[in-house]
Amino acid sequence: MTPQPAPPWQTSAWLNTDRPLSLEQLRGRVVLLHAFQMLCPGCVAQALPQAARVVQLFAGTPLAVVGLHTVFEHHAAMGPESLRAFVHEYGIRWPVGIDMPGADGGAIPRTMQAYAMQGTPTTVLIDALGRLRLQAFGHVEDLRLGAEIGVLLDEARRSPVAAGASEVPAASGA
Amino acid sequence: MTPQPAPPWQTSAWLNTDRPLSLEQLRGRVVLLHAFQMLCPGCVAQALPQAARVVQLFAGTPLAVVGLHTVFEHHAAMGPESLRAFVHEYGIRWPVGIDMPGADGGAIPRTMQAYAMQGTPTTVLIDALGRLRLQAFGHVEDLRLGAEIGVLLDEARRSPVAAGASEVPAASGA
């Protein structure tokens, strides 16, 4: 089965980055996109600490960790100002995009819909060519996530993509 | 040293109870009051799961578990509607009071000030006579909290307080 291009991200704002991120900009890098909601217990207890571990372990490699705030419930409690407080309190330093509200006032935001995510947390891996390689709802074991990332990084090393990979803003925090 | 009466609670609203709770109503019961903020990582990771364990373990005893939302930062992100979503998502079933905003627009809410709490989480134990017996900032080990509760429950059993202890609303969830 041939991997398909990952759908583009539709966002209304970004935290922890000077300019919006896009898949095109990140071409040449492996991308771990973790979709979460700030009031989702499984996201807070497992997915966010895991993202922080990934940021730390793979620092210095062509891996970008990107959060996506995909709010599909309790919208009033999880607006941009609340998210900003959350990101501050939890010490999240990597870029976080806010998924664009659904068309016609639908509850499901647009990127979440485009990826057909079932809920939060959802873990997405995109290879250096911009193709969707893993999408999983719920907790993904560290061992498995590590194995998937390892293979994609190895692919990226063996077939480097020339186009300006070094020009993107630093997408993995300290 | 003689234990002093616990300061009264000053609240603006309550969740998970039909009517506001007060120390007078709870006379005859040991009270575990846990002060928290919904965006405080230590509260979410440790203090709230501990409160849930206490509710479960001491069900059927004259112990009341009561939450107090003592917001002293990021006020806009932790208003009543946000708290309601949080309480729903985290499955909190015991009564939670919202500490009354500080006088003259001060950041520290009133009950938090009256108890001179240093931050969140803060764990407070009040005996069946309404006296303050323990106040601790930060995580309290389960063993220690259990020991303190055990002693206060034993005191309450040995010297029951007559006044209407059975008329208060059930303050310990399922």
Add this chain to the structure above:
Amino acid sequence: MTPQPAPPWQTSAWLNTDRPLSLEQLRGRVVLLHAFQMLCPGCVAQALPQAARVVQLFAGTPLAVVGLHTVFEHHAAMGPESLRAFVHEYGIRWPVGIDMPGADGGAIPRTMQAYAMQGTPTTVLIDALGRLRLQAFGHVEDLRLGAEIGVLLDEARRSPVAAGASEVPAASGA
């Protein structure tokens, strides 16, 4: 129901104490007796770390923590020399008695039989008067164990037993 006297301990040797311990010697103290086997996974993962937490938290109180090695299977793998290596590697500093092998070569050692223990780990609480107050097979939550210990220590403080409680060897490690 009136608590009954705890059965006497029948041991073949002791570690971490100059002379054998007995219930008589410990009269005036609350005793946490934890029965374990060095190759029992639940003992190693939960009961022993819990005993260490109890030793640390209740240092300075009239509580004695005592281990009892109740080997009822794999006898050849858990003899005294093996136990000594285990106690060293796991940093166990409190007294540990070796339960005396069963009469007529039976697999179940004698103290284990006298207490009718179902397996390991088993947690036993004995009050300052030498009476059996709790016996539980399997993991006991820290909150519950703390509550039980708290009550027994409070009893001991309210009705001190005169007889030589201070003469026993220190039974709680650093």
Add this chain to the structure above:
Amino acid sequence: MTPQPAPPWQTSAWLNTDRPLSLEQLRGRVVLLHAFQMLCPGCVAQALPQAARVVQLFAGTPLAVVGLHTVFEHHAAMGPESLRAFVHEYGIRWPVGIDMPGADGGAIPRTMQAYAMQGTPTTVLIDALGRLRLQAFGHVEDLRLGAEIGVLLDEARRSPVAAGASEVPAASGA
């Protein structure tokens, strides 16, 4: 730097396998060799549960998990009969070799010496060509171990080694 061949294993006995395992037999497979001692707390708390997670996650892949009992202290407490009881109690189902005692009665066993291991636990990864690719003393994070295994499995898939990889005994338990 070119990876070097992993030193051969020198063992005195094996558990959980009908016949001794050797690196030659396992050619064509990635090998996770974890060196441990049954009375080493870090091995019991972290390395063995991790090995069990690897066995489960990578079932169906050309990965072999192999334990090596490298006893360098408390020899009398960790002989073959003790190890057999330990393996039974901890539910270890993958092959475990017993490292051959050191020449001239030295404390360090022979394979441990040949690999110049610093202690236990030690994690070793050997690629499908029998070359040493990772050796780490102490705990290795699941994310990192997963990444290393992922790359070696991917290499093995891209350049399969013909020689009889399917003839070796099943080395990954259920």
